[in-house]
Amino acid sequence: xxxxxxxxxxxxxxxxxxxxLVNVINPEIFVVGGGISAAxxxxxxxxxxxxxxxxxxxxxxxxxxxRAELGNDxxxxxxxxxxxxxxxx
Numbered sequence: 001x002x003x004x005x006x007x008x009x010x011x012x013x014x015x016x017x018x019x020x021l022v023n024v025i026n027p028e029i030f031v032v033g034g035g036i037s038a039a040x041x042x043x044x045x046x047x048x049x050x051x052x053x054x055x056x057x058x059x060x061x062x063x064x065x066x067r068a069e070l071g072n073d074x075x076x077x078x079x080x081x082x083x084x085x086x087x088x089x
Contacts, residue, residue: 011047037068
């Protein structure tokens, strides 16, 4: 229960940040990547709920919060692509 409470708290804090960004720049989507994305709905569920409760409703309803498809491998894959583009083969 302590771990779930910690994820809920982290998700709510992330949702507060998302709500601020929704109100200022009205993005279509937030993509959460890296190691933290492995928490999945333990983090993203509370983040979505907090964002929707704090942001302008017309904007928040259209904004998606999703886990990055590449998860924790995104940085490594991006570095490999950059190296390939820079140094070629």
